[in-house]
Amino acid sequence: MAKAKTTQRPLSAKTCKQITDLMVHYLTDKLRPKVKQDFQKHLAICPDCVAFVNTYKTTVKATATLRSDEIPPKVRDNVLGFLRAKLRRVTALVFFLLSQLAA
Amino acid sequence: MQTVELEMNRHQATAARAKKARNKMQQELDLVAELKAGSQAALEKAFNLYSGKLYNVALRILKDQSDAEEVIQDVFMTAFRKADSFQGNSQFSTWLYRLTVNAALGRIRRSKKNQEVEYAEFLPKFQDNGHHAARPVIDWSDNLDEQHSKTETQELLAKSLDQLKPVDKAVIVLSDLEGLSDREIADATGLTVSAVKTRLHRARLFLRGKLAVQLGYSAA
Numbered sequence: 001m002a003k004a005k006t007t008q009r010p011l012s013a014k015t016c017k018q019i020t021d022l023m024v025h026y027l028t029d030k031l032r033p034k035v036k037q038d039f040q041k042h043l044a045i046c047p048d049c050v051a052f053v054n055t056y057k058t059t060v061k062a063t064a065t066l067r068s069d070e071i072p073p074k075v076r077d078n079v080l081g082f083l084r085a086k087l088r089r090v091t092a093l094v095f096f097l098l099s100q101l102a103a
Numbered sequence: 104m105q106t107v108e109l110e111m112n113r114h115q116a117t118a119a120r121a122k123k124a125r126n127k128m129q130q131e132l133d134l135v136a137e138l139k140a141g142s143q144a145a146l147e148k149a150f151n152l153y154s155g156k157l158y159n160v161a162l163r164i165l166k167d168q169s170d171a172e173e174v175i176q177d178v179f180m181t182a183f184r185k186a187d188s189f190q191g192n193s194q195f196s197t198w199l200y201r202l203t204v205n206a207a208l209g210r211i212r213r214s215k216k217n218q219e220v221e222y223a224e225f226l227p228k229f230q231d232n233g234h235h236a237a238r239p240v241i242d243w244s245d246n247l248d249e250q251h252s253k254t255e256t257q258e259l260l261a262k263s264l265d266q267l268k269p270v271d272k273a274v275i276v277l278s279d280l281e282g283l284s285d286r287e288i289a290d291a292t293g294l295t296v297s298a299v300k301t302r303l304h305r306a307r308l309f310l311r312g313k314l315a316v317q318l319g320y321s322a323a
Contacts, residue, residue: 015233024304028285048235051242052227058244059311060279062256066163066264067280069155075172080150082176087143087183 014042019049023056131195138186146183153196154179156281157203163276164207166265174206193290200283200291204273211269220266222305225312228323237323243315250318263313267306274299275306 019042025031026039043050134152137145157178161171181202182189189198228236247256264272273292277283278299285303289296312322 015229016235017229017233020227020229020308021304024300024307048238048240051240051244052235054242054244055240055315056307056311058247059307059314062247062314063260063264063275063279063307063310065253066257066260068159071155071158072168075158075168075175076154078172079154079176079179080147083146083150083179083183084143086180087146 014038016042016046016049016052019043019046020052023053026053027057027060128194132191135186135189135191135195138183139189141183146179149182149199150179153199156196157199160200160203160273160276160281161207163264163280164204164269164273165210170210171207174203174210177206178202193287197283197287197290200277200281200287201293204277204291205293208269208273222309225309225316225322226305227308227312235323237321240323241315241320243318243320246318247314256314259313259317260310263310267309270294271302271306274302275310278303279307 019039022031022035022039026036029036031039043053134145134149138149154175158171158175161174161178162168165171165174178199182199189195193201230236251259264275267275270292274288274294277288277291278285283291285296285299288294288299288303292299294302315322
């Protein structure tokens with residue numbers, strides 16, 4: 001908590017390092033208005049940081065393309081088969097124990 | 104007039120999103136209730152809903168299909184057996200992510216075969232006065248698609264992901280691939296939100312540096 005406050009303290013000396021450190025908050029639009037204003041002011045005068053922000057954003061966007069929700073059919077069948085077999089054994093054991101108790 | 108219409112459309116879209124989120128939450132709660140009651144059908148339903156995402160998270164962290172498969176088996180068995188321990192403090196899907204990340208990281212710790220590289224070479228460098236050490240910083244954001252096919256970029260990023268420390272890899276996978284919030288990632292990994300942000304930023308900087316070097320520019 002304390003760290004977050006320090007990170008978002010209005011920038012008195014706007015250095016490229018400070019701008020870089022705020023990038024995560026900037027991308028999720030979590031900077032406080034004053035800090036965001038300082039961030040944008042710095043970008044207006046620093047082409048190096050503009051380039052850095054653009055390439056940082058491009059990296060995040062390119063990384064997102066690695067996302068996949070696919071599970072190979074063979075893996076899916078293996079795991080489902082495993083789960084069903086395991087549950088059958090558990091059910092059989094429960095019935096056995098219940099029948100023993102009843103007897 | 105147009106502004107009023109736009110505002111109304113925005114309100115309707117927000118309301119529709121909120122309704123969708125409520126429905127999803129209710130479906131999750133129903134599913135958890137069925138799991139707690141020991142329903143095997145509920146387990147299969149959960150498997151159908153989440154196995155794709157969880158398998159890919161496990162695979163990204165472990166790099167090995169059979170290890171990822173075993174992790175998924177363990178995750179769904181644990182979810183079935185320990186459904187009662189799910190308190191509802193986070194979303195059910197976040198709980199499943201947590202089981203997956205814990206199982207995958209546990210495997211890496213036990214195997215001790217993870218190969219990490221030093222990040223420093225690929226992180227930005229600054230002068231004592233806080234300005235970039237290597238100037239000008241080149242904006243290669245438009246060159247990436249021109250110089251590399253999507254597949255080549257993905258291969259490079261996948262290789263670079265594998266060089267991250269396992270926890271950093273888990274954080275970036277949950278954030279930039281799965282779209283979880285920092286809070287949800289903190290819940291899933293047991294890290295603080297602040298630690299999540301720090302690790303996420305460092306991992307992104309490393310990946311950025313790797314892409315820059317691949318394109319022939321300085322990582323700094």
